[in-house]
Amino acid sequence: MRQGEVDVRAVAAQAERVSAARGLPFLRPVTVGLAEERELRSLARAEARQDAGRSAARARLLSHLSLLPAGSDAGAARQAILESQPAGFYLAGADRLQLVRRPTVRGEILEVAGAFTGRDLVFGEIVGHELAHALQDQHFGLERPPSDPPSQDAELAWAALVEGDALLASFALGPGALFFDEEGFLRFAAKNAPALGEDLPAFEEERFKFPYLSGGNFALFLRRRGGTEALDRAFERPPLSSAEILAPERYLSGAAPRLPDLDGIDYGVFPLTPAIFETLGVFGIQFLVDTPDPQALAASWVGDRAALLDAPAGDRTAVLWVSDWTTPAAAVAVFDGLAMRLERRMGPPTEAEAERLAWTRPEGTLRLEVSGERVVWLDDSAGDDGYGLWNAAYRAPARALSSPIFKKPEGEPMAVSDAVRAEPSAAPASPGPEPLLRLAGEGAEASFQSVLDVRFRQAELDGSSGATVAALKARLRGHITRAIDLGLAVQLECNGIDDLLEDAYLSFSPVSPQLLYLGNFRAGRFRVPFAFERGLAEELRMLGWLSLPERELAPDRRAGMGYQLDLSRYRVPLRLDLGLHEGEPAGAGQGPLFAARFSLEPLRLRAGLFVRAGLGVLYERNHQADSGERRPLLAVAADAGLGLHPFSLEAEALWFDRAAGGGAEAHGFSVTAGVELLPEFMRVLFRYAELSLPGSALRREYGLGAHLFYFGQRFRLSYFLLAPRASSQPEAFYHQVSFQAVL
Incomplete structure (x- = not known):
């Protein structure tokens, strides 16, 4: 994925390699699309709801067998993994591969890392795996x-x-x-x-x-x-x-497992009702025996079956587990391994014979016995009343396990170049406008997702090239901020409403306390009163912010609003940011302040080559000069970037005009060079900047820093050591450390 959309050529190249490695041609085109994390969560929740009853019964059974802690919700934990781990998934039977968008802090972590590496750091390696699933599905069928x-x-x-x-x-x-x-x-x-x-x-x-x-x-x-x-x-x-x-x-060898037929026992005579039947297999049994040897267990295992049984009145629960082995010696070895594990957990047995053990405790009696090639485990809250059930388990015959008959899917081989296609970006047109609010299914469903951004700053900027115009004015006025920012992005979902509130950001600075709120409204796939075209509205963000005064520390009162428009997913490499500030900033201007920024990336190749350019403009009608006079201020920032993996070079030029009313021009530039030393993990950068301000000496600044990434770009630690040089100031260093995490 590049710049927020699927790179079809890159996916097709991977499809060709996977097809050659697997020795199978594609039979049908595979559609590759982008899915929001909410879609992945919805799939995981739907699967969890569909299997909720069986999952709860299975957890009870496994906890009685000491494979799970009592009361554990393994289904919820497994759902959390399914929601958080995959970067992509294949939908069986649909010839569809979905790549999952992951949230990033201000879009910086993955955007910058992708620019330096020249490839997609999240999705590139997962695509081949999912394309292999597509081949399996087309030739053999994955839904059985x-x-x-x-x-x-x-x-x-x-x-x-x-x-x-x-x-x-x-x-x-x-x-x-x-x-x-x-x-x-x-x-x-x-x-x-x-x-x-x-x-x-x-x-x-x-x-x-x-x-x-x-x-x-x-x-x-x-x-x-x-x-x-x-x-x-x-x-x-x-x-x-x-x-x-x-x-x-x-x-x-072709030998099929033979499972003890616990399913065929008439439990009504006890009286008990089966809640679930399960086969532990060698995978599960290795967790039950002491000093397990999976290879030996696999060689001697014939089959096993477990049952969770409940009395209709709810006053009795029994767990019955029967396993068969190839020889009596193999069965005795498993019996001994089970006994050692049970003794370590519950102490010595209350009854002990050569081939029969029992542990009596307040919650019931657990009996373990071996006879011939069969081992029986019965944990019954009714205690001695379980002997009838015990005998039924010993008499249960073994039944061969059979698999469904395989039916080969139909299809003809096709050229790999035609095997991949991108999902259309915009939603298909509907007969008419859809309602803004539509509740479907079980009603509204809310969920929250957090992005944490914690950083300490002691610098004019955060060390990156291509500074945003919103920070340009503070930089030119020589402000150095020390702040600890805590950012929290909250995403609210409802059926029928997409991203009603996508993120909110709260920032606090002990030097200049302010409350910064960014509300991001996205219209999703519905028409809105502003009459934006369907799909276009998904790329438009509306922002609002508020700065509040705090005594003498920051007598700054300002409100503002802005818009962001990103057209990259429509193959137009343009991003536009507009902002309008209104208020009474401390020591600055009065009235509106307008800021705009344009970003253009006309070239990005798979070889890691990219070219990027940006232009920012800031205009304030009543800027307060050093003399106290108020006059217009115009500031311009231009930046450009060039990269060829693993190297990158970015430059920024700053200029502003205070000539109106007797002021003077000021200008400056910065150059940042970087190299990726460890792929996807460490990047080293060198920065040089010059800034010429009216009435002061030329100021130069050198900086050396590094970015460290962890766990698939979810964590980033940055450090910069900067050294300003000016004739009017003593030599000094200052540090800049920032930490960003996506939770």
Whole structure:
């Protein structure tokens, strides 16, 4: 993505590489569009609502088995990951790839970083992975009916095949290929994968990583054995258990899992009602046994089934889990591993025999027994009344797990150049104006999203080239500010209203206290009374601000409004900012102050070359000069940028005229050169500036600084050491440190 829109040529180039790596042609065009974060959140919430009942029952079952903490909301934690992690996603069955826009602090973090690197830092490497999913969907279909009986372990195995295959197909497009081969990268990722969230239980976190890490090893094993054709055959006959992912030789043997048929027990005679049936698989069992060996478990596992059972009156709950193994010795090894883990959690058993253990506690009795190749776990709040259920579990036959019949999708190979197309920017025309407010479905839904900006400044500006005109006047008057700013962007969503209040900004300075409020109204896809064309209104921002006085420190009272118009998504490389200030600024002017800025970027190439230019104008009718007289003031700032990755050069020229009424001209310029030392992580900049003010010596300023980026540009730490030089002032240094974070 470049300048807020999809770079179709870049995506098509990635599609060609992925198609060649996977050995499959595209059969239908893939539409690539941009999605706001609210769309990703809506998808995650819809999935969570659809699966809410099953997710709650599953959490209860897993907590009884000590896989999840009691009362944990794994569904909410998993939803949070789905909302925050992906930079893109593929919609199965729709031939559609969506890239997710991420909020940035004032648009600076990703915009500047993208300019220096000459490529998209957020979306570039994820596109190849999602295009691989598009190939899978077109050739094999990603939406499959569940196994019979339904098994979450089978769903995990299917996800491992899908994600592992996509990971290999797109591996050469990412930075890992510069340092590792595929096997080395998977080993490195398994050891160094970051935590996904503090609130996510370890079991759920590892389950989230399993399709990528273990799935990658499974896909690599198949490809080494039989090339990409072996992967094709795996989609036609997919693995049905995590055991087959962990031990691929087992998958090649063709032996299907055989699950204890707990689903067929008549629970009404106890009386109990099943809330959920589940298969833990080797992935889940390894968290239950002491000193687990996943490879040994995978080699000896035949099948398992767990059930959460509730009494109709709500006075009894039982968890039944039965697992079968290839030999009695393998079953005893699992029994011993379970017993060691239970003793560590609950102490010595209250009943102990060679092949039977029991723990009696206030909430019920947990019994564990091994007989032949079968291990039975029963945790029943009814205590000894559970023996009938125990016997039914031992007598339950094993049932082979079967997968749905594969039906190959239809389609003809097409040229890669035609395989990618961009989603139209503007919404399609409708028969007539739509209502401004429309509540649909369950009604209005509100959500909030925060962007935190905390910085300490001791400089005229924030150290960047191309200063905005809003800061130009303070700079020319020689003001040095010391401020701690706290910015909070709040996004409000409602069904039928897009971004009614997109952001609000609150700034406080201990030297010149002020309250700055920026309200950003966007009309979304609806017509508004100003009669802006549909789609154009989405690019227009309306801003308002207010500055309040605070005793003698800042007798500054000013209000203003402004507009911002960005046409880059319409392939017009132009941005326009207009501002009108009205009030009584301290020691400055009275009446209106007009500021305008134009930004133009006519050239940006995939090779990392860019050319950018900007022009700013500031006019104040009644500026207060040093003599106390009031006269017009006109100031102009022009800036230009040139970059060829990893180098960049930006320059800015300042000029203002106070000739009217006896004043004099002043002028200055600055040059900033930068080089990216560590891709996506560290950039070093050198700055030189000269400023000539009437009645004072020429002032020169040198600066050396660095920007550090963390976690995909979400955090930026900047430091500048600046040294002003002037004949009328002693030599001195001042520091500038800023920190920005997107939460």
